[in-house]
Amino acid sequence: LISKTARQSEMYHRPVLIEETVRYLVTRSDGIYLDLTCGGGGHLAHLSKILAAEATLLGVDRDPEAVAAAEDKLKSVPQTIKILNSAFARLDDVIGNFGVDRVDGILLDLGVSSHQIDSPGRGFSFMHDGPLDMRMGPDAARTAEDIINGYSETELTRLFREYGEERRSKPAVRAVIAARRKKRITTTGELRDALSPALSPKYRNASLARIFQALRIEVNDELSQLRNVLPKTLEYLTIGGRLVVLSYHSLEDRIVKRFLADEAKGCICPPKLPICACGKTARVSILTRHVVKPSPDEMADNSRARSARLRAAERIEVE
Secondary structure, eight states: OOOHHHHHHHHSOOOSSHHHHHHHHOSOTTOEEEETTOTTSHHHHHHHHHSOTTOEEEEEESOHHHHHHHHHHTTTOSSEEEEEESOTTOHHHHHHHHTOSOEEEEEEEOOOOHHHHHOGGGOOOTTSOOBSOOOSSTTOSOOHHHHHHHSOHHHHHHHHHHTTOOTTHHHHHHHHHHHHHHSOOOBHHHHHHHHGGGSOGGGHHHHHHHHHHHHHHHHHTHHHHHHHHHHHHHHHEEEEEEEEEEEOSHHHHHHHHHHHHHHTOOOOSOTTOSSOOSOOOOOEEESOSSOBOOOHHHHHHOGGGTTOEEEEEEEOOOO
16 A cells, blocks of 8 residues: 555655756765755655765755655665755754754755645645645745735735736736625635636636735745845855755746855955955856756646746855
């Protein structure tokens, strides 16, 4: 018989750009590698196949179900393996709990797992009717239901426009306000039905996807967590260690791109100054001058890979 957690591990996020991820991430076959978004353990399982038995694999995920699935999937790997349930933004605590000082590679795969999307009870998708939840883990302070029913018209418009990049934010929000005046919106189906008349029929599904994305980002504070963790990753990488980030929408990718570009710069003083006054030094060398995208074959084989974007950098010694 196949255990419940084993079945779950097969349903989690199918690793995207796996060969490219490994190529950029791995520098030592016996190194320590940290996956801050391990999901069901797909990337770690692939790393296990190419690393020496002396390597150490560390995994973190905000979702307790993902942690259980990853532990089950990786229980027989030859390497030392440790999995922790935590938000990746708490990297200082994570490193302390793992009992390491530095790691040779850090992976951030920011995609929502297929298991989460396809589980109606999680409330991530407008394609399934379920509770309007969207929490990645129990540490999230509020649900999508709280936001949809509690935010003002101005706050919801800002949310749909900035995090969903939805052009029809104002009519969409007016439709939500009208619906919640009649009855509290508690399910994904009720939200979908409230929004649909306000959206262009031709682009309705795309607009719904963007609005649900916006809610998920807000519920889980995803962009703030990403901004907070990126500088910390460099503190825990060995010199020559690698950071690899997989993003799935422009908001995430823009944050990663700007962070790496800033950390790759040295002195930013005006050229006329005879000596450096800013004290800024480069901390990384960018390995991906152009963003890496899935091949047409991978996108055809896995439709959820279409929006994936990979960026990578190497930690360098500060001069």
